[in-house]
Amino acid sequence: MNNLAKFTIGIFLTLGMAWLAFVVGARSQFGDLVPTSEVLEDDGSVPVDAELFPTSLSGMAKQGAEEYAALGCVTCHTQQVRRVEAGFDVERGWGKRPSAPRDYVLQEHVLLGNSRIGPDLANVGLREHSDNWLHQHLFEPQSIFPSSLCPPSPFLYQQIDEPVKSDIEIVSNENADGNRFVRPTVRANRLVSYLQELKQDYELPEVSFVEVEEDVIEEEVVSTDISVVSTGAPKWLQDQIDTGKEIYMKAAPGGGMCFTCHQQNGQGLAGQFPPLAGSDWVLGDKERLIKISMYGLMGEIEVNGVKYNNVMAPPGIPPGSLTDEQIASVLTYIRNDWGNSASAVSAEEVATVRESLKGRAPMQMFTAAELTTPVQ
């Protein structure tokens, strides 16, 4: 310890051992990975004419990666799907499979990141966001997710007063002066093409897709992309379902906040909150549903043969404040999502039930027994 030279050698040796492992050793182990095909021949060779993965980014996306790095997106976004036993990433729908070292060999900037104030972006290109959606998100994330902490990047856009067709409409959820139009700069376009190309949608010999249970939601559902999931339903019905879904998911005045208990996937929580998907109550008598939506429900209830005992405050913020139209919409929605398919509920039907309950004190919750016994 007293001889500086020996001391220096000592401390460099200890450091050098870790260096040998993490730098030299790791490089010799997986420093020469190359793209390969999804499935190998029996002898381990790459089949002739097979498509090779990963593919390299397009020129524009490569420039987008530079922007991504320069703006420090990696501060809040990871780009790695962890192994199933190490985290919830696949369950959350952030990827079809865990990421592998080979996925990154063609990237100039490997931006794995180590913080997730924002969601993982390794597979953002698989989430079927439109370019406009991504532009709107980059311009002002809060116009899509009101509680997002992602910094708006108005400096990547030009605000336009007289929009042409290619300009992007920023749909504000609270801005009273109406919607704004912006024109993306070339940097914004690069970023969006980079994001769209971020996807690990191929299998590799060392890693295959993970089967995930069906009831897991793919991603956050937001008002702007509801129209994308349109089925063959008539427009009035689809509108009612869309509005109903908004109410179901909204946790602010005018919303029903239903998803907090019954969950976004309509499955409820085992033992606590009954499911709505496939529920004999939801698909059954409308009048009972309307009554519950006005006054709430307490006590024991049996849904699909399972007993639950909990309190459901009258939906709405403040409780019991949903209008006839809102109740009609949200009930129509829950009767027509998650595989449910039942007749729509109209505002008139709600009004009739409300009329029949005129004498009932506000906030006086129903019990299941009261609802199942025939009205005198």
Add this chain to the structure above:
Amino acid sequence: MSVDSPDKVIDRSAKLVFSFFLSSAGLWLLTAALLAYVAAAKLTDPFFLSTYEFLTYGKIKVAQANAFVYGWGGNAIFAVSIWILARLSQAEVRGSVFIVFAGVIWNLAITFGLLGIMDGHMSGHEMLEMPTEVWPAMLISYLIITFLVLVIHRSRQVRETIAPQWFILAALLWFPALFLIAWNGLEINPARGTLQTVLSMWYGQSLVWLWLTPVALGAAYYLIPAILGRTIDKYYLAIFGFWCIAALAPWSVVHHLEGGPVPMWIPAIGTVMSIAMVFPIAVASTNFHATAFMDIGKVWDSLPLRFVIFGTLSYTVSSYIGVVFSLPAVAKITQFTIINEFHFNQRVYGFFSMIIFGAVYFALPRITGKEIPKAAKSFHFWTSTLGVLMLLLAYLIGGLTHGVLAGQPSLPWASSVIQSIQPYFLITKFAFIILAFSQFVFVVNVWRVIFPNPFAFFAADDKEASA
């Protein structure tokens, strides 16, 4: 001059470099505090200053970490290690002009580096985000300073070295080695794919473990006996603790890659070595606290020591928490959450900075001959304590909430997971305001002593020398 004690001669020889590094460190500390506030404010209101591209969150956050580690950390390390090594070597500081010259280059390099980050030339490598153009300047100026520090050490009067010297010398020597390894692996012979991440993460975490940490430990090993006037209890363990850190810390830092796209042995080794770190932590903790608690009244009365003991306690607690969080079962929840912020701030504020504050308050009166008012120091101590504890609790509880909620795939991300940790960001914003205020007090305390009359600094120096 012949009647001066040797210590006084040494202190006087260190005055120029110590004052230079300390006053620059103070400026960086305030810069970092301002950036930390802006970053924290942006997490409570994303629209705060959002129209300025150079102030976007990703850049500010990174600039703040770099200003803190290289600006404040680097300058503070130079100031404290030069003085402690000169004192322990009983040798005068020579070549002050060269040291200051190199120090100016170091500070200019970081300034340009931060401007480069804000101007959009950030590299994506952890703790090496400054544009590559400034790396040579940083390395060369660092090597000049380190060389001159080694000269001081080589001219020591007593051949036997003690714990503070090992820790400080090792830290000074490890940094350029780490820097060169990272530079080579990331830019000169760039590794492909996730090897880059392994290397940059290894570098970024090692910087804290092998550069900031040993300097602070070394300073604690020097200050506790010096102030209490008693030897370190169970001092024979210190050498074991030192080599444990040297041997284990470089391995332990990669456990953050748990579950990621790297071979499994990398995080696995990291986890095992993190657990083994309980030994050096226990050693340092025993050495410091067994000594301090023999004379706890004196610790309380001496403000420098109060800072140091706060730092060593924080080191012990944070390191044990770090061990727990490296266990795979816990890492599954806490990985990628704002617990990372807890670790970083615990280490750089709660541990490193607090010990540096203590060292400065101990050294500065001896070097300049001017006492800092006790009330000012005390105010600094209490505001720091309040700010640090607020910050750490918010990040710890917020991080656990973050992890637990994120682990439930049915909860939507922005409207549920992120919304529920927003209150904690609000707390951190207030904590950063308190810390900024406290650091301002520190800088004022220091500057008032170094520059009692800003324009007569060198003149006063001459007068003192000729007196």
